Amino acid sequence: MGFWNRLIGTSGAERIVDARAAGTPSPRRWGAAEEHNMMCCDPRVAAQALLLAVNNAAEHGFEPKREITVDDVDFDYYNGADGFRLEHLNALLRLTEDDSTPLFPRTVHFDPECVESNDTYSRLLEQIAEAAGTADRFSEIHCDLHFGPFFHNNPVGELDYLLDGEAVHHDIAVEGEWADPEVIRRLFQDATPEGHTWVATGDFAVHVWVPEERAEAVARIFASEDTAAEARLAGRLYEERHRHRIIDQE
Structure with a gap:
């Protein structure tokens, strides 16, 4: 995890990642057949906030694959409609279908603890592309992390592929389940469609490709929403510590 600490340390999202590592819940997603809990805020207020959020997202080029309803959003997680407004674009882009695929096109949800097999980076590249x-730009993808009894003899993995017919090679730092952030950066960059820019949230969890003329504005929104997320999580962690302190005193 060392190199992920260095990467996230430059993004201002340390608290978000720390909270995730500590087991802080993620936004709840109800399946189509599940019964929903009572919403923490007035559904009419939530619907209005959602409508404004969807319209704002559309202005920046984000169009969902289907209609989004208040049942799709875990308003409790964001402490109600007001909190959702502060993180609305990030919240929308994290929404998924029942099969866990992102609800918005040209969006990837990334978990840095994803290294599970020798071909992990091949599968990641295919998913990203x-x-x-831009999947048609890549061919002859091969990855080997040298997992096995002789791993200590060759602890550096390799990823090779052709990008538009040109050979690309990556040496991969292998650190348990944690992906190599520099290689991941390159994969997202290499997969970027013409006329677009790759933009990621500060915690590296949501990645999108947006038209070049909108990239700066989207990056600013992500940065602002990262700050709001840090404040929300800091408050939640404080409440948890305070609750445990009261229980211990009892």
Whole structure:
């Protein structure tokens, strides 16, 4: 995790990642057949906030694959409609279908603890390129992390592929389940469609490709929403510590 600490340390999202590592809940997603809990805020207020959020997202080029309803959003997680407004774009882009695929096109949800097999980076590249719509630019993808009894003899993995017919090679730092952030950066960059820019949230969890002329504005929104998320999580962690302190005193 060392190199992820260095990466996130430059993004201002340390608290978000720390909270996730500590087990802070993620936004709840109800399946189509599940009964929903009572919403923490007035559904009419939530619906209005959602409508404004969807319209704002559309202005920046984000169009969902289907209609989004208040049942799709875990308003409790964001402390109600007001909190949702502060993180609305990030919240929308994190929404998924029942099969866990992102609800918005050209969007990838990334978990840095994803290294599970020798071909992890091959599968990651295919997933990223498919989401970006640039899968046809890649061929002859091969990855080997040298997992096995002789791993200590060769602890550096390799990823090779052809990008538009040109050979690309990556040496991969292998650190348990944690992906190599520099290689991940390159994969997202290489998969970027023409005329678009790759933009990621500060915690590296949501990645999108947006038209070049909108990239700066989207990056500013992500930065602002990262700050709001840090404040929300800091408050939640404080409440948890305070609750445990009261229980201990009892």
